[in-house]
Amino acid sequence: MVEYFLCMVLFCLGLYAILIKRNLIKIIIGLAIMEYAMNLFFILLGYKKGATVPIFSSLTEPHPEVMVDPVAQAMVVANVVIGLAVTFILVIIAILIYEKYGTFDIRDVNKLKG
């Protein structure tokens, strides 16, 4: 229970950065923190007490009942790579905004304001 709660606190810190901060870099950092917290929550859900890695070391005597959840790990493998792609695209867009406006402050990015 304490692990789940601390994971939610980490998610809330990322949410705070996205809601409050006006620096584009801080917003990207907040998004990365939220993504880490979500991946961690999946792995925490799949952990079994006293279990081992889901890799069969002895093929003649397999013990599938004492292994952690492999489906959650397979989902998180996809999530991590997609998060890296999202971070790269955001960094490139932030650099383009910096070249056009000369700042990372989102209050000055107002050419599209109607």
Place this chain on the structure above:
Amino acid sequence: MIQVRILLVMMIIGAAIAIGSTDLICAIVALGVVGLGISLIFLLLQAPDLAILQLVVEIMSLVIMIRAFGMKDTVNIRERRFIATSISVILMGFFLVFSMAAIFEIPRFGSPLMKTSLFYLRNGFRQTGVPNMVSAIILDYRSLDMLGQVVIAFSAAIGLVLIGRKKIHASTANRAEREQK
């Protein structure tokens, strides 16, 4: 597990430093603390494949972000917005309360529901011939999902080239103009 709790508290402190710091390099390196801590937690929670992947991904994103943002100004945007801050904090308090209500409903930490996973664990080696069950799932049972992930990574690379190419062309054109002068 007490180790996971200690690492989580360390990661929360790192995230707070990354959000509250006024120096950009300091913020990015503090984000690296969070990513490497999560890699250690994956290792403690019996997921070594993910620990290796997270380590590589974290170092790559750290290098890219320092290269992209380290040369820029250390912009220090101080704002005092008590109303917006207090409303956000109250909303996050609601989020924590409702998430705690949801957490008490799901299975406890250390005893997961494993209906699909037990099927994979019991029959996976016989059906696929791979001892590592995570590899067997992502490359055999759910290989269509893996195809989608590869498509996403490829389209991200194409997007990076398409967006960043304009900048490179502009810089080379400037250099050519300077050489002509």
